[in-house]
Amino acid sequence: ATGCAATGGDSGGDGDGNLAITFLPKNLGNAYFDTSDAGGEEAIAEFGGTYAEVGPATGSPDGQVSYINTLTQQGVGAIALSANDPSALCDAIGEARDAGVKVVTFDADTSPDCRDLFINQADSEGIAKVQVDLIAEQIGDAGQIAILSATANATNQNAWIELMKTELAANHPDIELVEVVYGDDDDQTSFDKTAALLQTYPELKGIVSPTTVGISAAARYLQDSSFKGKVQLTGLGTPNQMRDFVNDGTVTAFALWNPGDLGYLAAYGAKALIEGDITGAEGDEFDAGKLGSYTVGADGVVLLGDPYTFNKDNIADFDF
Amino acid sequence: MKMLSKLIKARETGIMIALVLVVVVATARNPTFLFSPDGFRDLLLTPSILLLLAVGQAIVIITRSVDLSVGSVLGLTAYLTGRLFIDLPGIPIIAVFVIGIVFGGLLGLINGALVAFAKVPALVITLGTLYAYRGINVLWTGSDRINGSDLPSAFLSLGTSSLFGIPWLTIIALVVLVAAGWFLRTQRAGRELYAIGSDPEAANLYGLKVTQRVLVAFIFSGALAGLAGVLYAARYGTVSSQAGVNLELQAVGAAVIGGVAIFGGSGTVWGAAIGAFLLLTINRALPILGVQDFWQRAVVGVLIIGAIVLDRVLAVRQSRKLLEMRDES
């Protein structure tokens, strides 16, 4: 969008060689992104690129913009990004792309026209449906439920919540969604919000928390409260965090994709873009190492696969 | 009779009434707020950690300083607690408490030494250590996270279980509160803290050990933040590098709402404790009163301001009364 891009272009413009790929998660210190970025690192090591990870301390778009700018200045080959805001990053990304940097989003997307590729963990309908199905099954398809989300502005969360509402209205008329609360992806806030929910709605049957921080905090509260076993909890969590709660019966089942695979795929997507194998157009096909081959869908979206459901029987098989 | 009038005039009375009001209204709306095992427990449990921080904060503020690093100290100690249980399996719980308190005290000592010896305003120093301690925490923790499964269940149950219906956490907090209140009221050293806050220069002229006392106040605040960190780990079970972020403003807020003068010299830890209770109880009551999630922060803001305005109005009313009394005599 600006005329100044040429200055930074000399190091990043020369097409197929620059396999410096930097992962930019929503924030540092987040186990989920640790796993995904480690997957990216593994992939990059496989094809002989340079891996790096930078990011803001807290999940704010302005912090990410600063890093995108920095990466543009450095002239990296590609950025693998989980966006804190769908549009606030677009201008910075635009400048990066003008300077020859490829931009792949994963986990949380920006508007499709800003970036080259989006690696989608699972399609939103699938994510919404698996959680609704889980909670419906656990509470006997009737009664009050609530949602404990991350921050109020999280794009992916909000999309899922909307789809869950649609799904509930269409197929589960006896389930009433009483409230959506936001734990800000903070342990303590999520914990206290869970307490408040249970307090406010004595009839509550279940809680859905489509965020790894939220579900573990809520499980932690339930574990020691009189609601354990009476209120069902499901959502998206990592096996390592949820193992205890599943084993002691606080949580019956929850879902997630494999974040490591997500990062792995993002890295291969970035590589394909850098090397000019794909442009992000619908129908482009690229190789993703151990995951096989993937095809770019509409709007430059690549779908990882279906979410996986974890329960007492299979949780021991996973370590992430 | 004299006791009664003293009680009515006390600065803490106003916000105590506010607290009772909040509880009564919330309970009227939804009886489980108070009259259910979990409701009663959470009423006491939720503010306990903040209470510890507020007590430490009150003592520091009374000496005309402020400790903005408490949230970061709490975070560091909470993670340390988890690491201790992971790296030294079988370590006695009491040892972890001691280590946490000492570690927090050490961090407080750094604050205090910079403030007292370098004669630098506490707000600046602790704003600096707020960043620095948190940064160290993030460097150390990385994306690691202490999970409930890493901690012994005896320790975890400290965070939630009760004795005669009163949660252990609350009991610990109350013991600290009573000790601090007793110390400030009846001990020479406690009174000297007030003197130092009231006029540091006069305290110096007077020959009080200003440096030493300020140092001790900071160590105390740090140690309490350390204790709060250990309890945080026990209560929440998960500790990431972001544990305790933004708690400092809540701690200062609790103390100020509780009538601790921000420029030192007056106020009590009792007030700070009630302030902590009020702050978090309001937070819990709002959803019950049907305030939508998004607006809750705004309501908390209004209530903080309301509490200090009320406090001020009462103080002005009282001093006017004193003047009128003098006229009549």
Place this chain on the structure above:
Amino acid sequence: MSNSTQPSAPTLELSRIAKTFGSVVALTNGTLALHPGSIHALVGENGAGKSTLVKIIAGLYQRDGGDFTLEGTTVDFTSTAQSKSAGIAVIYQEPTLFPDLSVTENIFMGRQPIKSLGRIDRKKMHTEALGLFERLGVRIDPDRPTQGLSIADQQIIEIAKAISLDAKVLVMDEPTAALSGVEVERLFAVARSLRDEGRALLFISHRFEEVFDLCDTVTIMRDGAYISTSPIAETTVDEIVRQMVGRDVASLFPKIDAPIGDEVLVVSGLTEPGEFHDINFSVRAGEIVALAGLVGAGRSEIARAIFGVDPYKTGTVTINGTRIPKRNPAAAMNLGLALVPEDRRRQGLVLESSVAKNATLAIRSALAKFGFITSAVENASARTWANKLEVKASALDTEVGTLSGGNQQKVVLAKWLATNPSLLIVDEPTRGIDVGTKAEVHRLLSELAVEGLAIIMISSELPEVLGMADRVLVVHEGRITAEIDRADATAESVMFAATHAEVAS
């Protein structure tokens, strides 16, 4: 009564003490010997180094050179706690209390009586405080916070604090500056009884009648150096003044008869509950009206209300026919009102600011062009006024707080005279000022009156009131109880009105 006849070994002895602050030489030869059972006076001009010497005794400052012995052994105090435990009690020139704490706590801080478990025995402390006040003959509520107490009450608490220490040496740096007759007498009675118990006392004052009344020996200092020590019986006021100033001082009260002009200020029905009631008076151009009365009578409150820093409930104040709005000092200043306040360190000066900034703070609008102002303009104006009042400072950016008390007062006067007021209120204008300067301040006030300035002078010093005022208004418990013309004003008539509620005037 005099102990000078039976010389004993000095309790405390200072000789050739030197002290410099950066480039400022405060003391070159501080020499002093205090004997048990004696009250020793220390006199000297403002800035002579008296307070510095006191602070060295107290351990607040450390000497750069010289000897300091206590009961024969050399001491090097590095904190006031050490001097205190060595048996030295000090009343500093400026009261230093903890405003949030109660009167009792202020007196006993750090050495409260304790009972089991180290708990403070509040009851005992309370009783002891009452006992102290009894001894000093004052009624101060021991449970109230010291915040809001008048300077006089604060000074009394300082005195109570010092005598409760039960020290062998009691140093009092201008303890009477804020006190009036009755309290001074009480203080002296206590001082004498301490002397008779065999303690050594040091008394600093600029009021010679007090020095001659109380002390048995006097030491004179000039420019940081010792001049002489002599038994009080063998010297005279003139002699002391000559040694202090290094020359003769003409009349202390050079009152010149000034032509009395039109009414400048009219105060009517001024009332603020709790402070003052139904105050009515007027001041004419060229007139000096004194507000006399006991300390705490409410004179400063009246002055502050007129100037607009304090509120008042009912009544009006007009200057040159224009009504002064309530609570608006800026408007009052624009209408030609100036107030030299009672507490120069808190109200009169911005202590941590420079001489130049202080001297021009009140005229900053006049100095400014379209609201813009520069240091150059300020310095030029400050230089003029510092010169007129002979402020002792080397540079205009000197921090006012480092000047001696008297020089600070001169800066305050300069600040307000620079506004070219038509009515000047001076609240205790010569408190803590040495004779030389005092005479000059008096002459200045006289000259200003001749030039047509109307002056209200609040003073607790009777000689000053009688010597300077054209008219004396006596305030008692917030009411004007007498109006006495210069011709009829005597010490007796003023004191009577000041201590009695109803006076036929």
Place this chain on the structure above:
Amino acid sequence: MTGTTAARTYRDYSQPLWRRLLISREAAVIGALALVIIVSMMSVRAFAQPITITYLFLDIAPILLIALPMTLVIITGEIDLSVASIVGLSSVTVGVLHQNGMPIPAAALVALLVGLIAGAINGALITIVGLPSLAVTIGTLALYRGLAVGLLGTTAVTEFNKFWTDLAKSKIGDTAIPSVVILIVVLALVFGILLHFTTFGRGIFAIGLSPEAARFSGVNVERTKFILFMLSGIVSALAGIYYTLRFGSARGDNATGLELSVIAAVLLGGVSIFGGRGALPGVLAGVLLIGTLASALRLANVTSDVINVITGTLLIASVVGTSFLAWLRSKRGRPGGTKGSSPTATG
């Protein structure tokens, strides 16, 4: 007066100009800034290019803007913790109004008005009711942020006219300097002159050192503070508008936590938290120092946690260093720091 004849002479300053400049806090900060720039240019890859300036100023513009009124507020001995929340509120105001069809300039004007009102509320509580500003603005920090988040809920407004969002990021002519720098320079001049060369500014310093003496000198303490809090509100709102347009996104949580960055920069620039001391050039250098350092460290692939540690340490080191220097100076003269360095009541 008649007593003596010889008129005294007074020097303007007790120390020559070069010494005053050299030992001043501003000089130290500016020196540190120069050092950081030189070292980064030599040792950090990709630092020495014009685009660095572009990104630097785009990043720190909100802090630079808000630091201006914050400096004045802190010099009076008060503090405003609600600035970042006002940024958020202003951002949401622009977003919501624009969403409902109001053109950007009009929405921006309303946002400025909202900022002014928010500042006036702070000011009224502090000066009329007489509450401590730290407590008041902790309250309004929550209140204004709550309003911002409450107004917009989960949504973010992102449909802004490209003309305006481009304007926020545009550069002056062919240079690498963003246009927003013009706004900053103009406001810095206004605030600098206001603080250092007007009677109003003289009042600000007097209030910070001794509110009572200021009142006795005819300074309208309450009005001065009130005006400053309103200025703080309106400039924060301006920063909020910039924030919204630069990121093309109006969100309730925009600029969360920015208040501490602003205060850190102001203090680093040599302003005394107890009021009465400080100068605007030092503050500007302080903001630039933090910003440049962060930008260089990011380019050197240092993670944000380390940057935070360095920022915090720098803040501590700067104040401890200053006080150490003062102590050294006092060793060679002035009394042992009993005055001056110890806090004075700012009630």
